[in-house]
Amino acid sequence: MALRLFDSMQRELRELRRPDSAKPEDLFTFYNCGPTVYAPAHIGNFRTFLVNDVLRRVLELEFGADRIKHVRNLTDVDDRTIAQAQKEGRPLAEITRKWTEIFHLDCASLNCLPPHVEPTATGHIREQVNMIEVLMEKGNAYRAPDGSVYFKVSSFADYGRLSRIKERELKVTNTLADADHKDDLSDFALWKAYKPTEDGDVKWTGPCGAEPGRPGWHIECSAMSKKHLGDTIDLHTGGVDLLFPHHENEIAQSQCCNGTTFARHWYHSEHLLVNGTTMSKSKGNFFTLSDLTSKGYSPMAIRLALLSGHPRKQLNFTLDSLHAAESALRKLQSLADRTIAAAGKTTADFYNTAEILRHRSAPELASRGLSSLREDLNTPGALGELFSERATSDSGRDDSPIGEFRSLARIIHALGLNLHPATAATAEVPASIKQLAEQRWAAKAARDFKAADALRAEISAAGWSMLDRKDGFTLEPKK
RNA sequence: GGCGCGGUAGCCAAGUGGUAAGGCCGAGCUCUGCAAAAGCUCUAUGCGACGGUUCGAUUCCGUCCCGCGCCUCCA
Numbered sequence: 349m350a351l352r353l354f355d356s357m358q359r360e361l362r363e364l365r366r367p368d369s370a371k372p373e374d375l376f377t378f379y380n381c382g383p384t385v386y387a388p389a390h391i392g393n394f395r396t397f398l399v400n401d402v403l404r405r406v407l408e409l410e411f412g413a414d415r416i417k418h419v420r421n422l423t424d425v426d427d428r429t430i431a432q433a434q435k436e437g438r439p440l441a442e443i444t445r446k447w448t449e450i451f452h453l454d455c456a457s458l459n460c461l462p463p464h465v466e467p468t469a470t471g472h473i474r475e476q477v478n479m480i481e482v483l484m485e486k487g488n489a490y491r492a493p494d495g496s497v498y499f500k501v502s503s504f505a506d507y508g509r510l511s512r513i514k515e516r517e518l519k520v521t522n523t524l525a526d527a528d529h530k531d532d533l534s535d536f537a538l539w540k541a542y543k544p545t546e547d548g549d550v551k552w553t554g555p556c557g558a559e560p561g562r563p564g565w566h567i568e569c570s571a572m573s574k575k576h577l578g579d580t581i582d583l584h585t586g587g588v589d590l591l592f593p594h595h596e597n598e599i600a601q602s603q604c605c606n607g608t609t610f611a612r613h614w615y616h617s618e619h620l621l622v623n624g625t626t627m628s629k630s631k632g633n634f635f636t637l638s639d640l641t642s643k644g645y646s647p648m649a650i651r652l653a654l655l656s657g658h659p660r661k662q663l664n665f666t667l668d669s670l671h672a673a674e675s676a677l678r679k680l681q682s683l684a685d686r687t688i689a690a691a692g693k694t695t696a697d698f699y700n701t702a703e704i705l706r707h708r709s710a711p712e713l714a715s716r717g718l719s720s721l722r723e724d725l726n727t728p729g730a731l732g733e734l735f736s737e738r739a740t741s742d743s744g745r746d747d748s749p750i751g752e753f754r755s756l757a758r759i760i761h762a763l764g765l766n767l768h769p770a771t772a773a774t775a776e777v778p779a780s781i782k783q784l785a786e787q788r789w790a791a792k793a794a795r796d797f798k799a800a801d802a803l804r805a806e807i808s809a810a811g812w813s814m815l816d817r818k819d820g821f822t823l824e825p826k827k
Numbered sequence: 828g829g830c831g832c833g834g835u836a837g838c839c840a841a842g843u844g845g846u847a848a849g850g851c852c853g854a855g856c857u858c859u860g861c862a863a864a865a866g867c868u869c870u871a872u873g874c875g876a877c878g879g880u881u882c883g884a885u886u887c888c889g890u891c892c893c894g895c896g897c898c899u900c901c902a
Contacts, residue, residue: 383902396902428900512830513898536899565900587902588831597899618832619896628901656850657840661833662895669839672851679850682865720841729841732849797860804862815863822864 356614377577381586384423385447386432390634392620392627420463469568492529495541495559511592537564566597584611649673691753
């Protein structure tokens with residue numbers, strides 16, 4: 349069965365290109381627009397990164413981990429990063445480094461695989477300048493009076509094909525744009541000339557014939573994908589908001605510069621809403637990961653909640669959905685524990701990625717929701733099949749304990765759920781509570797239930813829950 | 828105004844031209860001194876409204892109502 353994904357350009361499900369198995373150097377190239385590092389990413393941003401993480405995992409299962417090259421950039425110079433640095437009175441690099449580190453920590457706690465390459469805009473100034481120079485030479489770009497460089501939209505006949513926006517519509521609606529230096533309202537900046545009052549000390553030598561300054565936002569992705577993945581990439585992804593203008597502009601720049609198709613396949617994931625409206629920094633209606641973890645929600649529940657809607661449909665985020673995810677997660681963990689025990693395996697075996705990938709085409713694995721993932725990344729469909737333990741139409745499924753084990757390990761891996769997070773972070777049980785618990789356990793063993801209940805009430809009053817098992821007890825901070 | 832997406836049980840959410848997956852919540856049961864946890868079972872004659880096509884429509888077509896997104900800050 350093929351791996352199909354909706355293509356925003358052609359507006360239909362299309363099979364993803366399979367690398368040529370005869371040529372080990374032939375890789376599936378995948379570029380995902382990353383975050384702008386000037387503030388914490390919110391969980392709406394993470395929805396997109398999570399969807400891309402599942403996509404990456406499914407691609408690895410489909411084509412082999414060594415056949416994928418995944419690039420996700422960091423935008424570390426643009427209006428917002430510069431504005432933040434100016435506001436704090438600190439160097440740009442200091443601001444972007446700080447938020448990059450936090451982004452990485454958030455990604456790790458959400459169990460996202462790091463991309464193979466994570467290029468930065470400031471690390472690729474030369475490449476961007478080179479592209480701009482080529483575009484100027486070819487007549488697709490021009491120097492404005494202030495020394496900035498703009499892309500001439502009218503020079504690219506295909507402009508607007510991805511977003512279905514026609515040039516004349518742009519001109520009608522775009523009345524607020526800074527037309528001061530442009531030849532045409534729909535033209536966009538490739539290079540922005542330095543402005544001492546706004547830009548602090550952020551400037552680089554510009555393209556030949558332009559003033560010093562900094563690259564525009566769109567050219568960075570064109571330059572970085574060209575450098576790390578070549579002139580034509582297999583798949584380019586991002587949030588729907590990037591369709592226009594960002595991706596439209598990338599296409600214009602790259603195709604005019606390189607003379608070839610920029611991306612074979614475009615994929616856009618939908619927005620996360622909160623209270624029925626888009627979560628965004630400008631609206632101030634967003635949750636960050638730490639907003640939620642500080643309320644006691646686990647990163648895995650957040651991951652599950654964000655994957656519980658179809659990636660190409662808007663998803664309304666609520667705290668209720670996190671409660672539901674926490675409960676569902678416990679159910680999955682219990683299912684995993686039973687499956688692991690039945691197969692005589694360990695949790696380490698369950699998360700053994702090398703082993704999972706080694707068995708990636710084994711027949712018993714062609715079930716349990718993976719087929720939903722293969723069909724346009726239907727994460728809620730996959731979750732449904734996973735819970736119902738219902739084999740899909742694939743025949744030859746192996747229902748033995750070991751087959752079940754591999755099947756479950758594989759879909760859990762594809763969804764990137766870690767059902768057994770390290771417990772090192774759990775709170776230490778105070779000695780006094782421990783002592784009360786021991787006393788209660790002894791009272792219970794002596795069948796003095798009155799004393800046992802009194803002791804549990806005491807433990808409870810101190811903020812702890814005592815849960816009995818056959819062979820002992822567990823103490824947990826009360827929720 | 829232009830372009831696009833969606834409306835499925837109390838909440839969330841898949842899916843299909845042939846009679847509604849799953850999760851949460853709730854209820855019952857099993858287990859347990861009692862709890863908790865866990866397991867099992869139950870929970871939409873119904874898929875925004877009205878028309879049309881069809882043997883048959885939640886699924887296709889049309890009209891309408893409601894919600895959301897994009898149209899140079901945005902994942």
